[in-house]
Amino acid sequence: MTNIKDAKCVLVIGATAGIGRALALAIHDLDSKPTVIAAGRRQERLDELAAKSGDSRIKTVQVDINTTYDKLKQFVDDLTGRYPDVDAVVLSSGIQHIFDFEKPESIDVNKIADEFNTNYVAIVNLILLFLPHFLKLNAAGRPSFIIPITSSLAIVPRPTVPNYCATKAALHSFSLSLRAQLAHTNVRVVEILPPLVESELHDHQGTTPALSIFWMPLDQFIKLTIEGLVRGDPEVVVGMAAAVLQRYEKGKREAVEQIYVRGDPAFPPS
Structure with missing residues (x-):
């Protein structure tokens, strides 16, 4: 079974902070020695990351994925x-906002659109744009990997961040279908579903002090996630996320694959 060690060059989008940054460094440190391309909005963070690696196997590229399809296409090309x-x-790119629908006048609809575009639409567009390149690699005998990062909140939402949870639920559902559609190719779809993890994501909300009591330390999360990627798990889930997935979605991935790949008559196509 192919796993992340088979990758020669790994692009990490959203590598300027948190999970994305830590994953970029951890993948760089694999004994298979892949090239890592760290991408994100903040060039100074990218420069710092490249310097931290101590060698030339971390490249950087500046990009803001909250943009148009045409600009994303230019980036991928x-x-x-x-x-x-x-x-x-x-x-790994993602943003999160608190919304209180009991006070509808307080809600900024632009933030809803930005959150949905960054966390879901742009991710789907990037996958669409990379697929021709990955399928071409497959034709040459090389595997490739699409690794979306969703959240345990895709399974059980936190009501204070309803739009964020909805975007992650959409990406989780999309990942299940994409994996089934690509089952006969050598493009591996590996979804990472983090629990609450140490992150800068919550700093602008003022919730970091409260959440830090409960979150998984980032280094522990990365260690377990890399182990799952090296095992070749189709869904990499650790900590409380594993318990949530087991309780609420046991067998769902297998059912989706059975419906699409094998054609289960109990679930005829609509």
């Missing part, structure tokens, strides 16, 4: 032209 060996993409 430029990147695959510059790095034709890129065979894995980790999709």
Whole structure:
């Protein structure tokens, strides 16, 4: 079974902080020694990350994925032209806002749109844009990897961040279907579902002090996640996320694959 160690060049989108940054460094440290392309909005963070690696196997590229399809296409075309060996993409970009629908006048609809575009629409567009390149690699005998990062909140939402949870639920559902559709290719879809993890994601909300009592330390999460990626798990879930998935979605992935790949007559196509 193929796993992340088979990747030669890994693009990590959202590598300027939190899970994305830590994963970029951890993948760089694999004994298979892949090239890592760290991508994100803040160039100074990217420069710091490249310097921390201590060698030339971490490249950087600045990108804001909350943009138009045409600009994303230009980004993917430029990147695959510059790095034709890129065979894995980790999709870690994400934003989160608190919304109180009991006070509808307080809700900024632009933030709802930005959150949905960044966390879901842009991710789906990037996957669509990378797939021709990955399928071309497959035709040459090379595996490739699409690694979306969703959340345990995709399974059981936290009502204070309803739109964030909805975006992650959408991406989780999409990942299940995408994996089934690509089952006959050598494009591996590996979904990472974190629990509450140490992150800067909550700083702007003022909730970090309260959440830090409960969250999983980032280094512990990354260690367990890398172990899952190296095992070749189709869904990498650790900590409380594993318990949530087991309780509420046991057998769901297998059912989706059975419906699409084998054609289960109990679930005829609509």
